[in-house]
Amino acid sequence: MPATYSKKEKLKSKKLIDALFENGQSVSVFPFRLMYLSTPFEDGVMAKTGVSVSKRHFKNAVDRNRIKRLMREAYRLNKTLYFNNISTSYAFMILYMGKDKPTFPYVETRMKLLFGKFSNSISETKNN
RNA sequence: CAAGUAAAUCGCCUUAUCGCUCAAAUUUUAAUUUGGGAGGAAAGUCCGAACACCGUAGUGCAAUAUAGUGGUUAACGGCCACCAGUCGUGAGGCUAGGACAAGUGCAACAGAAAGUAUGUACAGGUAAUGCUGUAGUGAAACCAGGUAAACUCUAUAUGGUGCAAUGCUAUGUAAACCAGCGCCCAUUUGGUAAAGGCUGCACGCUUGAUGCUGGAGGGUAAGCAGCUAAAGUGUAUUGGUAACAGUGCACUCAGAUAAAUGAUAAGGGCUUUUUGUUUUUUAUGGAUUUUUUUAUAAAAAAUAAGACGUACAGAAUUCGGCUUAUAGAUUUGCUUGACCA
């Protein structure tokens, strides 16, 4: 699994996103909240991910774009650590809950924690 | 040199690694190579257009916008020039800058009186009188005025909706169901009918029974086109006071859609500031007969090191403007003041 984040790996379908928000589960590590739902994909991608920043906390499009870019970058660089040996495919949506503009090292460390927590909860549900 | 004013321009850069997106080519169906990839405001959506669809026999009335004169333009409420007013010592800035000699309205408080006009004090004058002037109130007052970013009048202009327009493909489906008004049948009546259309309204015209209105509900929210070569950009030159227009040459310069244009590391610019060193100038004091030497303080310049900062802001159909936000830097014209020659 290469460290890429191309068009195919983005979560784009409005239908899927609606389903994700309605039926998905979530784990959160401040300032992130990860929603996930296991769904099959037709084009053979193991994970589709989207990011979102609230307009309530960041009025300017520049700030929102900056945070989304940081989040995508952190996801791209770290996803190989956690997803190389998963069997089912997932749809993800990562929400930014904070109110301040973050720096990249902060985003990266918290993102790692978030996905560590996610893989723990996945294995727990499997065992049960 | 300082302060100001007007106009114009720029608005971080380089390298490495890892990525994103579009186009073309090559293999071939997911990779490789090459090339391109945010702004002066991309913002606000305030004007004006292009483009697309809907509508369009006609007449009248509304409604909205603009407002000195001339020019410019595809068009404009923009821009340019001039006139007038106003602010500023000045360079210059600002102006919704037609009409109250058609009609209607409005003017709190104060004041005799704000319109059906009226009469206080003082002075002047007369045969006599608010007949005349001044004071007092007020934003406005002795005879008529003020107010149109009050209605209005005058002149000019204007169909509506916006790329989530619109067309095609895919999926689903429903000329279904409920309520009301009609049609139909009987009586009367035989049309001058319910209702709709002419996208503000009326007249008028017209459609009109598998009809019209409302309710409740079903499906898709995927893909393609629209979509990026144009009132285009740069430059030279000609005409014009200028806005702008003509001609020649060169160039092709974003097209995403939970929405690309980024992340990390290193180095360098720029601004402000702190500290150290050196040099120059000025002031004060000490030593000295003088030359000279030295201490302290201030200012300027150069250099080294460190710290902080490096704005506003992200294309969404496309253009022309306007408005608003913006760290800082540069250039040019002009004005005022100070000093020197």
Place this chain on the structure above:
RNA sequence: GGCUCCAUAGUUCAAGGGAUAGAACAAAAGUUUCCUAAACUUUAGAUCCAAGUUCGAAUCUUGGUGGAGUCA
């Protein structure tokens, strides 16, 4: 992305261009009560921001800020 609308006390609403900007509920203090509630008395509190027109602006005009709705 386009279009449309709104903004007045803590809340819900008023107010013909004339100023002490009003009412109800809520809040605070007091009276009453053994205490609370109710009742009564009193108090404080606002025109989203900035310019312009006007003698005078919550009201008219322009620009900004914030909020809401709607369209495939």
